[in-house]
Amino acid sequence: MTQPLTIHPDRLFPAEPQTRAVARKLYEQVKDLPIISPHGHVPPAWIADDIPFKNATDLLLTPDHYVNRILHGQGVDLGALGVPVGRTDFTDEQAREAWRIFCSHYELFRGTPMKYWMEMELVDIFGIDVRPSAETADDIYDAINAKLATDAFKPRALLDTFNIAFLATTDDPLDDLEHHAKLAADDSVATTVVPTFRPDKYLEAGRAGWNELIDALGAKTGIATDTFGGWIAAMENRRQFFKSMGAVSSDHAHIDLGTEPLPREEAEAVYAAARRGEATTEATDALRRTFMFEMARMASEDGLVMTLHPAVYRNHHQATFEKFGADVGGDIPIAIEAVHALHPMLNAFGTNPNFRVIIFGQDETVYSREVGPLAGFYPSVYVGPPWWFIDAPDAIMRWRSSVTEYGTFYKTTGFVDDTRAFMSIPARHDLARRVDSSYLATLVVQHRLALDEAQELANAFVADLPKKAFNITV
Template structure:
């Protein structure tokens, strides 16, 4: 049912302002009335800033998407298959969905593995393979996502992308599943068709250092080389206590053609792989360490620790952490040489439940934030490269207590450093607002790099970018309403945040000098 609610607000200069809002509700399956989304969702509620926000958002809502940090598999876009069933597309890759349902007591075998055999053959858990049953579990638990960004993203996907007009519930689960299954058999819902429909200009994947980049080469041969670019992610190689480290080193040697028998050959192999990524169109590296430490070791000490690990000797946690911090410094040095943008996002204790990791694998929602210190940790790196004309670093965090105290002050003075968007658990309406409130007054808008969606869930990309553009429109509208910005400045800033800044932040070095950034006028 649809109802109008009229509320009167007093405003300066007039007796009152009348605000009319429309809400739409959906009842049972088969109801002729459709579930729709409010056009002003996530915009400010008050009647002074909402019209301003609408005007600002209108300038950005149709801009191309620049998705420079994410986890969509290049193979999907290269082979362009049909996506499969709704569970495979919308539930399997989205650990936000899984973790919420599991948190309410649903057995992990019902949602966490999503089919197939357990990774651990000795596991007593038999993963559920009935994807329709998994979908029903999700729909039955739709109420759990109220107030979360997951709710916003998923309802945008269902309504705007897939034309679903019934709110998920136990009663509507099968009808929605059938509708989605039908549309997913059509060419209009293949990956490349959606890529174009979503108006994605460039999408960066995240790839292991030893990846052969074959799918990127195939995409480039088909004219997609500028649309889908790889990102160099060497994390497992830089952590000597990583369970699969020896195998990863062997893979690095095979991919680079360099026999990794020493610390020196290790660095040479990493340099070779970085060049291979650059040749494939890479713009950036990606580093997800637990801590932000960048203290360099002497070559002798780094060699000693590396040789211990290479020889199979146990490396204690202190030495392993020292080596990983040293390698972040080395990655910065290499970025200063080759121009790849360095992305750093520490502060997540991965795979908090080790039994879940052994049974179901990584990326099932058991990653938990920890506090991170940045001021002293990044000092060695920034002292060495913070003013280097060829070096660029983008720092993300999910410890939002450090925005105003540490990250914004550093980004506000070091030319090489920029602040990344609110990420992961902070990728939410209020998280984005808090980011603007705490970072802008020190770092400004132009020491930030625009939004990144950081998602494996391909169909959620436009929803996530849309939410970011709405929140920025609301923030800028408040500055206009408070006479801290003129409206034309707010519109220009919104366009820069949505499009120009991410393009400039990740531009190949030859294009990243001041004044050479691609620019969209509003």
């Protein structure tokens, strides 16, 4: 019993007819505006080298841990889905079989944003008109692969099709950013593609391999990193390089938001001990928080916006991590505390007009309690949109409802897709535009906003606020 697959023009809008009419009007106004994607994980090589996508599994399934984890949660072996990315032993027939597994478990995605994204991709991008199922799996697979073999489905063409004006990638501080250089030099690429400075592992002296990273940092910069002061200078050096290559932000994802700096002398001592492999966990945690304070200080000087993605217990299942590596679905959020943790940083830089910090999170309890109030007061603090596990319709509505009343619309950043699933970028932004239109429409019909105010806001969410929050000029 093959079911048709369609996507409704009114999807995600509220059911109540007047509210829906307003939502539709607001959405109409923004639906075709260019996409600004100020934080994400698309590999820049894909675009620089315009590498064609291999097949549906390689594009939509294997690299997408949002999708993988749902299947894994029902007992599907990640290996059968091609995980980890980059395996050379995964045959074409196995890829096709992986797609069949996905399609035959398609009911699992009901009620999830993955279903929303996937269906918009299938219908809008690939022209599929049947619902994924065991019966339709092969036909869909073949239809997608046929499209992928055409020039119109190579990454650069899709950037144009998707109308992506700005795309930030995420990059290691020691990366030479050669792909970015290539793209910047190529007038045929209309999208502005910039790097993002992501130094996490250089700040975590308690992790295996830190000393080698710090050695490499020294080698790359020509600055001796045998002291805390050297680390600072080398980091400033690499931030400058990223900035010169177009970066607008640095990204930081640690287990807590701590920014309490050690006194300089103590920082030097702990740093030295860490270099000798003799620092305690407590000491390396304190050093990491000191580094974060220094990152904020640098940000207040070089103007790179800080984005904070805290409090995820990475690789919760050790055996899965050992077999398949990181980013395969085993990351679980924990609670966030922001008020005390950010106090040192905000006391020092919170009202500095050159400093900006965007707080993301997966802990909804801090929205109305901590993040909204901090953003409402501090000129430097912005509220990032719901992130991973909560970048979905109901959660976005809860976020707007919790943050707006005292954090205000104007201290939010617009939508951030934060994805490595290239093909889902338009769908994710579409989802956000629809949900935001719905939230605004609710305020309009309740006479809490005039229509012209809502119209201005709908535009601001998509264009003005991301540009303002991330210092983007496109």
